[in-house]
Amino acid sequence: MPIHTRTNQYRGVNAHLHSHFQSKGGWKSFHNNHIGDLAKTIAALLPAGYTVDIEQSLQIEIDGFIERPEPDATIYEREPRPPVIPSSDRMTHTATLTLPIADTLLIEEERYRNAVVIYRMEGGVLGMPVTRLELLSPSNKIGRGREQYIEKREFALRGGLPLVELDYLHETPPPIRGIPRYRQHEPEAHPYVIIVSDPRPSLAEGKTLVYGFDVDMPIPAVNIPLADEDTLLLDFQAVYNQTFESLPAYGQRVDYAQLPDRFEMYSEADQTRIHLCLQRIQSPSDMERL
Numbered sequence: 001m002p003i004h005t006r007t008n009q010y011r012g013v014n015a016h017l018h019s020h021f022q023s024k025g026g027w028k029s030f031h032n033n034h035i036g037d038l039a040k041t042i043a044a045l046l047p048a049g050y051t052v053d054i055e056q057s058l059q060i061e062i063d064g065f066i067e068r069p070e071p072d073a074t075i076y077e078r079e080p081r082p083p084v085i086p087s088s089d090r091m092t093h094t095a096t097l098t099l100p101i102a103d104t105l106l107i108e109e110e111r112y113r114n115a116v117v118i119y120r121m122e123g124g125v126l127g128m129p130v131t132r133l134e135l136l137s138p139s140n141k142i143g144r145g146r147e148q149y150i151e152k153r154e155f156a157l158r159g160g161l162p163l164v165e166l167d168y169l170h171e172t173p174p175p176i177r178g179i180p181r182y183r184q185h186e187p188e189a190h191p192y193v194i195i196v197s198d199p200r201p202s203l204a205e206g207k208t209l210v211y212g213f214d215v216d217m218p219i220p221a222v223n224i225p226l227a228d229e230d231t232l233l234l235d236f237q238a239v240y241n242q243t244f245e246s247l248p249a250y251g252q253r254v255d256y257a258q259l260p261d262r263f264e265m266y267s268e269a270d271q272t273r274i275h276l277c278l279q280r281i282q283s284p285s286d287m288e289r290l
Helices: 015-024 027-045 143-158 236-246 248-252 268-282 284-289
Strands: 050-061 111-122 125-135 163-167 192-198 207-213 221-225 231-235
Touching: 015 027, 015 268, 027 050, 027 111, 027 125, 027 231, 027 236, 050 125, 050 143, 125 221, 143 163, 192 221, 221 236, 231 236, 236 248
Parallel strands: 125 163
Antiparallel strands: 050 111, 111 125, 163 192, 192 207, 221 231
């Protein structure tokens, strides 16, 4: 019998849901909702003199590309037909051009995701951006999407803008150098990481802080750098749970009576944590609570 709940039953990232996203799709909905929840939470916590907005991400959506179909003579003709002479005196106009419907659609190969950008207010108006927050997507961690994201990422850091990156996708490698790769079972690797890069006072002196955490472990609260020495402590777990519970579809995608999709993609230690989590959920006392 399936077990579905509206609330996140993991202490951290929901391994069932994120395995579903990576095997069957649906990440875009969660990405957009989570970015919105992050922006609203940050807006409520920012000290005076700052504001926040949702803007175009450094990431490009490539997995949403739709191929144009090849011409099919049985469906349409590229050349106009000869005029048809009606039996009445009223003439019927002939189209001057016939096109396949697919050729009339604006199908973009690349569409940008959203990101959270924190600004400093200057004289009561929007000033310069001080921090950018990105929630990484599957298409921006591999292939052409990864290359383009790295280029834009480095451009932002070279411009002196602190960058916070949330990587909750264990099946693809981190987009930057130096972080142990989970899929390759490298030492000290974690399925999930929060990356805080502050290129101030200069790129050579700047530091990148990596917060790695495992399955069924809480997402850490992290200090987000703002202007000068200002910081903002953000409870990422609370925001994650808010997003998970915002739509019933997320909980409906998760069946705690089954193992996550592509269970073998997890390390042995995380597989054990998943089994323990399911035992906890499926216990009689928890079943009554659910």
